Every structure is written in C-alpha cells, then in structure tokens.
Amino acid sequence: MSVSLELRGLRKEFGGLVAVNDIDLAIPRGAVMGLLGPNGSGKTTVLNLISGALPLTSGEVLLNGQPVQHLAAHHRARLGIARTFQLVRLSRSLNARDNIALSLAFGRDALWGAAARERADAALATVGLPGRGNVDVGSLNYIDQKRLELARAIAAKPDILLLDEWLAGLNPTELRTGIELICALKEQGMTIILVEHIMEAIREICPRCVVMSAGMKIADGPTPDVLTDPQVVAAYLGDFEYA
Known part of the structure; x- marks a missing residue:
C-alpha cells in the first residue's frame, strides 16, 4: 500500500518550548490512525503543521511523496488536505x-x-x-x-482528513452518530488522522494508534497493543484499564 502522508523529523519550537520533537510517521493511503496523548502533548500542533496552519521549525511533510511544508495552508488544501478544529469554526x-x-x-x-x-x-x-x-x-x-x-x-x-477532537462534547447518542459517520467516511477510502480522547471511538474506528507525550512519539502500533502499553498507560491513560 502506497504512503499517502509522511512526516520526517517534524519539529516545532515556540521560543524555548519544543512542542513537537522530531516526529517520524508514515500513513498508508486509505488508513485511519488515532493520534493520542495527554493535553499539551503536541497532537493539535502536529495537525497544524500538516495542514499549514503553523510553519514548522524543521523537518518535512510529504503528501503522496511530494514535500509540501513550504506551501501555505490554502495551497495544501488544493492538494487534498482538509481538517476540522477543536472549536467549531x-x-x-x-x-x-x-x-x-x-x-x-x-x-x-x-x-x-x-x-x-x-x-x-x-x-x-x-x-x-x-x-x-x-x-x-x-x-x-x-x-x-x-x-x-x-x-x-x-x-x-480530500485525500487527507484531519479530525481534531471532532467527537468531543457529544452526548452518548450523538457520539454513536458521530462514530458511525466517521466509519462511513473510512469506507470511502479517505486517509484519516483522528485526534481524540474517547477510547470507545478510538477502539472502534482506528486500527492503528500513535501516542505522543511531551512532544515525542512514545508508541505506534495496533490499537489494542498501544492502549495496553505500560508507557502509554503511565503517560496518558492513568489508572484506567482497557481490557
């Protein structure tokens, strides 16, 4: 399966703060991936760097093998990158x-x-x-x-759909509707990155998860394995257990 989106050494610094610390990531065409981590771990910043909402400090963003990190957000949109935001805009x-x-x-x-x-x-x-x-x-x-x-x-x-906590704030009925809607988009073959805190949704929608902590990638793999990784549990899930 060909790679739709690739991040190479993705880094973002805000003064002395390293918000995204040299992230490497490859996402095959048509894949659906969860991007997890505690608040402040750098998830939304990664989406901003992919979409062009923020300039990166160093590294590359490749769309279908072509670097796009030098392009403004509207040019990336025309190449097939679309997104939603944490707060509806x-x-x-x-x-x-x-x-x-x-x-x-x-x-x-x-x-x-x-x-x-x-x-x-x-x-x-x-x-x-x-x-x-x-x-x-x-x-x-x-x-x-x-x-x-x-x-x-x-x-x-779009070829790439970035969903930034799109399911946040929904009641149980709305959540079920939202999950079903994302699953329908998944069947259409879009490449989707889903930033989310709702484990029910992650388990159902995302075969693969990447977890960030303090700007670094600490886990990447099949969702059931990642969610039971001791390092992930310590950094993100706390004392919760997901069998």
Whole structure:
C-alpha cells in the first residue's frame, strides 16, 4: 500500500518550548490512525503543521511523496488536505450551504456558483443534514454544527482528513452518530488522522494508534497493543484499564 502522508523529523519550537520533537510517521493511503496523548502533548500542533496552519521549525511533510511544508495552508488544501478544529469554526453570517460553498472556492476543484452549491448540498446529505442548506448556522445545535464543519471539510474531496477532537462534547447518542459517520467516511477510502480522547471511538474506528507525550512519539502500533502499553498507560491513560 502506497504512503499517502509522511512526516520526517517534524519539529516545532515556540521560543524555548519544543512542542513537537522530531516526529517520524508514515500513513498508508486509505488508513485511519488515532493520534493520542495527554493535553499539551503536541497532537493539535502536529495537525497544524500538516495542514499549514503553523510553519514548522524543521523537518518535512510529504503528501503522496511530494514535500509540501513550504506551501501555505490554502495551497495544501488544493492538494487534498482538509481538517476540522477543536472549536467549531463557522461563519455565522452565512447559512449552512454558503459556509461550504465559500470553502470550495479555495478547494482542489475551485468551484463557484451553482456547482459549489450543488457540491455543498451533497456534502450536507452525506453528514446527515439533507435539505438544511438554507438554515442559519446559529440555529443549529452542537452536533449539527460539527456535522456542518465536517461537511465543509469533505466537500473538497480530500485525500487527507484531519479530525481534531471532532467527537468531543457529544452526548452518548450523538457520539454513536458521530462514530458511525466517521466509519462511513473510512469506507470511502479517505486517509484519516483522528485526534481524540474517547477510547470507545478510538477502539472502534482506528486500527492503528500513535501516542505522543511531551512532544515525542512514545508508541505506534495496533490499537489494542498501544492502549495496553505500560508507557502509554503511565503517560496518558492513568489508572484506567482497557481490557
């Protein structure tokens, strides 16, 4: 299986703080990987370095074998990298459809007008919001705002989808819906990196996990093995046991 995304010596320093410490990582095309670690371990920073939201200090980000670390975030988006954020980032002055259509102007297909609205409506249907294109963003509940942000990401038909705690804050029913939705995207062949703290979701969605602590990668392997690794338990899971 070919490598879709590769990180080589990925490093990010904020003054004297090393937030990401020389991470090496290769993710095959179509793989789904969980990126775990305690708060402040560097997970979101890694996603920011992949997407171009932050410049790296050193290292390489390769998409389909080509270095992209020198490219701005919108150029990486056009090459097939899309993401969601820990805190939902939507334009409340636009309706649901236009939130997506606006992003498509900067996506890999650069769509406008009727074509963008049609793509937006298809993405809304995919995430469980059919016929909701004219709805004001402010009238959507929390899970539907998260659905909308995910629709905006997948509308661009990305090769790489970065989900930053997308399941956080959901009640049990919403969580089940969210897990099923990510599993459906997984079946479509997207390469997905899932930053998450909810072990139920990680176990169900991610065959492979990488764990970070203090900016370093401390484990990488099959999810059941990683979650029972003593170093991972000490760094992240505390006294919890996952049989």
